[in-house]
Amino acid sequence: MRGERRRLENAAFCGTFLRIFYCGSLVKRRGTCYNKRVKSKYILRIGDLEIAVERKKIKNLHLRVGRTGKISLTAPFFVSDGEIERFAAAKYGWRKKHLQTVTTEEFSYVSAGKTHIFGQTVPLVYHADKEGFRGGALFLRCGAEGAEERVKRILKGLLEEKIAQKLALWEQKTDLKASSWYVRDMKTRWGTCNVSTGRICFNLRLAKKAEECLDYVILHELGHLINRYHDKRFYKFLSYYFPDYRRVRKLLNE
Ligand SMILES: [Zn+2]
Numbered sequence: 001m002r003g004e005r006r007r008l009e010n011a012a013f014c015g016t017f018l019r020i021f022y023c024g025s026l027v028k029r030r031g032t033c034y035n036k037r038v039k040s041k042y043i044l045r046i047g048d049l050e051i052a053v054e055r056k057k058i059k060n061l062h063l064r065v066g067r068t069g070k071i072s073l074t075a076p077f078f079v080s081d082g083e084i085e086r087f088a089a090a091k092y093g094w095r096k097k098h099l100q101t102v103t104t105e106e107f108s109y110v111s112a113g114k115t116h117i118f119g120q121t122v123p124l125v126y127h128a129d130k131e132g133f134r135g136g137a138l139f140l141r142c143g144a145e146g147a148e149e150r151v152k153r154i155l156k157g158l159l160e161e162k163i164a165q166k167l168a169l170w171e172q173k174t175d176l177k178a179s180s181w182y183v184r185d186m187k188t189r190w191g192t193c194n195v196s197t198g199r200i201c202f203n204l205r206l207a208k209k210a211e212e213c214l215d216y217v218i219l220h221e222l223g224h225l226i227n228r229y230h231d232k233r234f235y236k237f238l239s240y241y242f243p244d245y246r247r248v249r250k251l252l253n254e
């Protein structure tokens with residue numbers, strides 16, 4: 001729990017969350033330094049969630065889910081927007097878990113002899129001479145036993161190829177540039193952007209999603225190079241380059 005707390009407090013990056021949020025402890029800080037310039041009321045968006053944030057002269061952060069499903073969060077003035085966001089994500093994840101609405105099923109790349117590649121259901125063909133994705137099927141040299149690891153590796157290659165093409169296009173469009181990027185299998189986020197180094201990480205699971213989802217995540221993470229938090233300015237940036245982003249964000253979390 002201590003490590004988790006440190007992680008929450010030191011997180012220098014901001015990411016696109018998956019539906020399942022990480023659970024963390026309450027970020028509390030004692031202090032009397034009230035920052036008058038911070039916004040007292042605003043709407044925070046995390047994934048599909050809308051949270052009405054209000055800063056008050058209080059000591060701790062509280063998150064409430066009303067009967068109608070409306071989520072509100074009250075916070076002291078000395079807590080930053082980023083801390084509020086991390087708290088909300090952690091707390092809401094915890095709440096969902098306790099309401100048993102979080103998907104607990106294990107994630108896998110292969111199920112019933114099939115996989116998904118950029119939104120398409122693709123059958124696996126085992127014991128093939130040549131490995132690769134062709135003619136709408138994924139050919140594997142191995143049998144069903146080793147399929148999960150092989151498919152993962154092949155999907156990684158396909159995703160990296162796609163990111164290389166798409167990222168270059170989005171960088172040109174937005175005039176922003178990632179210092180570097182990599183692909184990793186992650187449980188809680190579709191992507192992350194380290195704001196201080198400009199390095200972007202993409203979730204391997206994006207290889208299973210429709211291509212427009214990848215476009216959205218690329219733009220989202222590039223947006224963090226100039227906007228650290230999910231604030232008004234950030235969403236203005238998103239809708240400027242991707243007017244349809246809400247629909248795609250929904251698709252991403254289905
Ligand atoms: Zn983000």
